[in-house]
Amino acid sequence: MNHYPLWKYLLILLVISFGAIYALPNLYAPDPAIQLSGQSGGVIIDEPVMGKVTAALTESGIEYFGEEANGENGLVRLKDREQQLSAKRVIQSALGGEYIVALNLAPTTPEWLANMGASPMKLGLDLSGGVHFLLEVNTEEAVEKRMETMAREVRSAMREEKLRYKSVKLVDKKTIVSIFNSEEDRDTGSSILRKNFREVSRQLSEEKGLFVIRSELLESSIREIEDYALNQNLTTLRNRVNELGVSEPIVQRQGRNRVVVELPGVQDTAEAKRIIGKTANLEFRLEAAQGAISREKFEFSDPARLPRDAYLERSIVITGDHVSDAKAEFDENGMPQVGISLDSDGGARMHRASRKNIGRRLGVLFIEYKTRMKDGVDENGEQVQVPERYVEKKIISLATIQSALGVSFRITGLDSPRESSELALLLRAGALAAPMYFVEERTIGPSLGAENVALGIKSVTIGMILVLSFMLIYYKVFGIFANIALSLNLVILVAAMSILGATLTLPGIAGIVLTVGMAVDANVLIFSRIKEELANGLPPQSAINAGYDRAFVSIIDANLTTLIVAVILYAIGSGPVQGFAVTLSIGILTSMFTAIVGTRALVNLVFGGRNIKKVWI
Amino acid sequence: MNTKAKKIIDFMGQRKLAAIFSLLLIIGSIVSLSTKGMVLGLDFTGGTQIEVGYPESANLEDIRNQLSNAGFDNPVVVHFGSELDVLIRLQGKPEAGLSDSVLAALGNGSQALDLRRVDYVGPQVGEELREDGGLGMLTALAIVMLYVAIRFQYKFSLGAVAALVHDVIITLGFFSVSGLEFDLTVLAAVLAVVGYSLNDTIVVSDRIRENFRLLRVSDSKAVINESLTQTLGRTLITSITTLLVLLALYFFGGELIHNFAVALIVGVLIGTYSSIYVAANILLSLGMTREDLLPPEKEGAEFDGLP
Numbered sequence: 001m002n003h004y005p006l007w008k009y010l011l012i013l014l015v016i017s018f019g020a021i022y023a024l025p026n027l028y029a030p031d032p033a034i035q036l037s038g039q040s041g042g043v044i045i046d047e048p049v050m051g052k053v054t055a056a057l058t059e060s061g062i063e064y065f066g067e068e069a070n071g072e073n074g075l076v077r078l079k080d081r082e083q084q085l086s087a088k089r090v091i092q093s094a095l096g097g098e099y100i101v102a103l104n105l106a107p108t109t110p111e112w113l114a115n116m117g118a119s120p121m122k123l124g125l126d127l128s129g130g131v132h133f134l135l136e137v138n139t140e141e142a143v144e145k146r147m148e149t150m151a152r153e154v155r156s157a158m159r160e161e162k163l164r165y166k167s168v169k170l171v172d173k174k175t176i177v178s179i180f181n182s183e184e185d186r187d188t189g190s191s192i193l194r195k196n197f198r199e200v201s202r203q204l205s206e207e208k209g210l211f212v213i214r215s216e217l218l219e220s221s222i223r224e225i226e227d228y229a230l231n232q233n234l235t236t237l238r239n240r241v242n243e244l245g246v247s248e249p250i251v252q253r254q255g256r257n258r259v260v261v262e263l264p265g266v267q268d269t270a271e272a273k274r275i276i277g278k279t280a281n282l283e284f285r286l287e288a289a290q291g292a293i294s295r296e297k298f299e300f301s302d303p304a305r306l307p308r309d310a311y312l313e314r315s316i317v318i319t320g321d322h323v324s325d326a327k328a329e330f331d332e333n334g335m336p337q338v339g340i341s342l343d344s345d346g347g348a349r350m351h352r353a354s355r356k357n358i359g360r361r362l363g364v365l366f367i368e369y370k371t372r373m374k375d376g377v378d379e380n381g382e383q384v385q386v387p388e389r390y391v392e393k394k395i396i397s398l399a400t401i402q403s404a405l406g407v408s409f410r411i412t413g414l415d416s417p418r419e420s421s422e423l424a425l426l427l428r429a430g431a432l433a434a435p436m437y438f439v440e441e442r443t444i445g446p447s448l449g450a451e452n453v454a455l456g457i458k459s460v461t462i463g464m465i466l467v468l469s470f471m472l473i474y475y476k477v478f479g480i481f482a483n484i485a486l487s488l489n490l491v492i493l494v495a496a497m498s499i500l501g502a503t504l505t506l507p508g509i510a511g512i513v514l515t516v517g518m519a520v521d522a523n524v525l526i527f528s529r530i531k532e533e534l535a536n537g538l539p540p541q542s543a544i545n546a547g548y549d550r551a552f553v554s555i556i557d558a559n560l561t562t563l564i565v566a567v568i569l570y571a572i573g574s575g576p577v578q579g580f581a582v583t584l585s586i587g588i589l590t591s592m593f594t595a596i597v598g599t600r601a602l603v604n605l606v607f608g609g610r611n612i613k614k615v616w617i
Numbered sequence: 618m619n620t621k622a623k624k625i626i627d628f629m630g631q632r633k634l635a636a637i638f639s640l641l642l643i644i645g646s647i648v649s650l651s652t653k654g655m656v657l658g659l660d661f662t663g664g665t666q667i668e669v670g671y672p673e674s675a676n677l678e679d680i681r682n683q684l685s686n687a688g689f690d691n692p693v694v695v696h697f698g699s700e701l702d703v704l705i706r707l708q709g710k711p712e713a714g715l716s717d718s719v720l721a722a723l724g725n726g727s728q729a730l731d732l733r734r735v736d737y738v739g740p741q742v743g744e745e746l747r748e749d750g751g752l753g754m755l756t757a758l759a760i761v762m763l764y765v766a767i768r769f770q771y772k773f774s775l776g777a778v779a780a781l782v783h784d785v786i787i788t789l790g791f792f793s794v795s796g797l798e799f800d801l802t803v804l805a806a807v808l809a810v811v812g813y814s815l816n817d818t819i820v821v822s823d824r825i826r827e828n829f830r831l832l833r834v835s836d837s838k839a840v841i842n843e844s845l846t847q848t849l850g851r852t853l854i855t856s857i858t859t860l861l862v863l864l865a866l867y868f869f870g871g872e873l874i875h876n877f878a879v880a881l882i883v884g885v886l887i888g889t890y891s892s893i894y895v896a897a898n899i900l901l902s903l904g905m906t907r908e909d910l911l912p913p914e915k916e917g918a919e920f921d922g923l924p
Contacts, residue, residue, distance in 0.1 A: 381868065439739035441737035442735070443730065467862060470858060510802075510877055514859070514866075521858075528847075531850075558817075559905065565757050572752065572756070577801055587643075
């Protein structure tokens with residue numbers, strides 16, 4: 001009785017050593033470091049580049065070590081975290097704008113561990129410091145835009161087929177209403193729609209002697225547009241984040257229309273927000289001819305310019321989506337300008353529009369989506385500040401078309417090199433397919449992050465010591481077994497989190513602490529049972545066996561239900577709650593293993609097969 | 618410890634008293650929740666808050682004046698954790714330079730201020746979180762009820778869920794009465810309380826079920842009393858170890874998880890009480906008998922066969 005076969009011991013040993021190895025990297029504190037990469041694919045980072053970097057650091061008296069480069073990326077480690085920011089400045093100015101210089105925390109995992117795939121847990125923003133943004137994509141606007149374009153396309157398709165229609169209009173921003181004089185015309189129109197516009201529905205009717213087709217986007221097409229808009233925005237955001245030079249940023253879709261951006265270690269939050277938050281787009285439109293009906297009035301972005309405003313056509317030649325590259329340059333007179341390259345589709349459209357309109361002026365509209373607070377009334381009738389979204393469109397350039405434009409041309413008339421480089425950056429980083437708004441923003445300073453880590457470690461340690469002492473005093477020898485199991489549980493929990501790539505957050509640490517407190521429960525159940533069986537007069541060996549057996553069902557039931565709650569917590573929660581749920585779930589699973597199998601192995605090793613008279617429990 | 622011939626405690630003898638006590642707590646909580654409500658954290662209300670670290674103890678009145686002079690409307694300024702930390706709550710949304718302008722308004726250039734964190738939560742996000750939180754709580758309760766009904770018997774599941782609802786309402790009531798801030802981490806803690814209290818209740822129910830089958834007596838009250846006595850040691854020890862770590866969190870975990878620890882401490886205390894007096898009490902009131910547990914004996918045998 002109370003014997004484990006050899007393979008069980010070996011299995012337990014295997015799990016323990018596995019856990020120890022994968023938990024180990026967390027003990028090595030990371031080095032503050034500076035990471036280098038190229039602004040574009042062509043930039044090579046090799047020994048000579050690193051030579052420049054180290055020379056610049058030496059000159060400024062910043063201590064460094066362990067510089068490395070692999071052609072695409074470079075890394076240099078610093079002695080002092082305080083010097084990280086100044087090191088970034090020094091390196092950036094030594095290398096120039098072609099390189100992205102980012103703050104980083106380089107892991108110091110020894111090579112043999114790294115070779116086994118072991119790496120430390122990632123720290124959440126609340127522990128590492130940094131910025132978290134949640135942006136909402138206004139997909140309705142993208143759908144609206146698509147419908148506007150489609151209404152135009154429907155008109156030209158009907159004209160091409162020489163079909164006479166009374167009117168084709170977009171109503172309520174979502175329905176294209178086509179009106180015809182005769183039923184015959186309407187049927188032709190309907191077949192044109194069926195052939196060329198598969199993404200809309202067709203509803204025929206007769207109203208006041210006129211024949212009408214109402215078309216709306218199918219739900220599947222709306223989803224498609226939304227997905228496209230969101231993915232396009234994700235790409236744009238990733239590009240912008242890359243321009244910022246942050247190591248290991250997170251840009252992720254959340255739900256149907258939201259995007260999470262997390263920038264660990266970012267200290268200049270204002271700059272980050274300015275670049276990411278520029279929810280800007282461009283539209284290239286021709287200046288409206290004198291007396292044209294379909295025109296719109298816009299102000300110039302430069303308030304000093306006279307006249308203050310100009311009329312542009314309503315139809316758009318191209319939008320910023322078609323811009324493939326943009327560079328800040330200077331013209332022959334030393335004035336700042338931006339050189340733009342378009343993709344082939346954009347180039348073709350631009351060529352078509354400009355060829356016919358040489359001598360007319362082409363306007364560039366800069367569109368920003370902004371939010372302001374205004375007074376409103378909530379559902380309880382109380383005065384509150386509610387956010388109001390609005391769009392600001394201003395002309396940044398209005399220049400005469402000298403010759404047919406192709407895939408590359410220039411925007412002139414900018415005020416300063418700063419303006420041209422920012423505009424180039426925004427154009428290069430891509431346009432947004434739909435406007436975005438900030439709905440959540442959290443910044444955690446680096447000092448608070450470090451403090452949280454220290455507090456977390458302290459409370460885990462103290463909690464652990466309290467529980468270990470209590471168990472030892474209360475259960476004596478069996479307390480030692482439980483304590484060994486508890487410590488192993490912590491090691492395996494940390495290892496599991498490291499392997500799964502889970503992010504450690506402050507609530508996550510709280511989850512670990514709570515797990516420590518609750519993990520002993522399984523052992524308490526078993527030990528109470530053993531005590532009872534002893535009291536019922538069973539001999540020690542049978543009592544131990546019966547205790548483990550009988551407690552098993554209770555442990556499974558109790559832990560499974562808690563696990564259910566943890567999983568629900570994960571499913572409904574966001575950020576901090578999820579971190580807590582993850583550690584709690586993993587903790588429940590690992591504690592079941594160590595408390596049932598682990599302590600049993602110890603008990604069997606010590607008491608198994610011997611004729612014992614008394615158990616210290 | 619001498620465990621021979623343990624005396625059976627007559628827990629259920631006090632059941633009427635316990636029921637009145639629980640009812641009073643629940644009514645008190647509901648009254649407070651509906652009249653006074655809860656101080657909801659930024660996560661749920663939306664808005665902007667900024668935490669600033671001062672090198673030496675900060676005067677809140679001065680800070681309020683500095684902010685009002687700089688044109689911020691009705692700033693809420695409180696100490697956060699220590700005299701050195703100040704939490705400022707503003708209305709509206711942080712524009713790119715907000716944190717800089719706050720620092721400029723406070724700094725006067727003389728003191729080295731440390732911008733510790735800035736949080737902005739949009740109003741619609743807060744509203745969604747409120748809805749998701751409530752929904753999650755209900756889902757958790759429903760699934761747990763189902764699980765217990767399948768694994769045990771519906772009377773157990775009513776008892777378990779009643780205990781959970783009891784614990785959640787009283788924990789929320791505590792936050793309402795004490796005026797502590799209820800944020801996302803506290804919500805996580807309340808859900809953890811659900812998990813913990815359930816754990817406790819299941820262990821007790823497990824023993825009650827076992828004893829109904831084992832003891833050949835028909836007096837339900839005696840069976841429940843004996844089961845509660847047998848599990849009392851375990852219930853108390855687990856609560857003690859959990860409370861020990863929670864106290865460590867409360868005193869050393871820092872201000873950000875202070876309320877998290879408070880919610881769990883209250884929840885664990887209430888949960889321990891409820892697993893004894895609420896779940897078992899309801900079981901007895903529903904007329905739990907040995908016959909209720911006879912059919913599923915097969916299922917029990919199947920589980921005993923596991924390693």
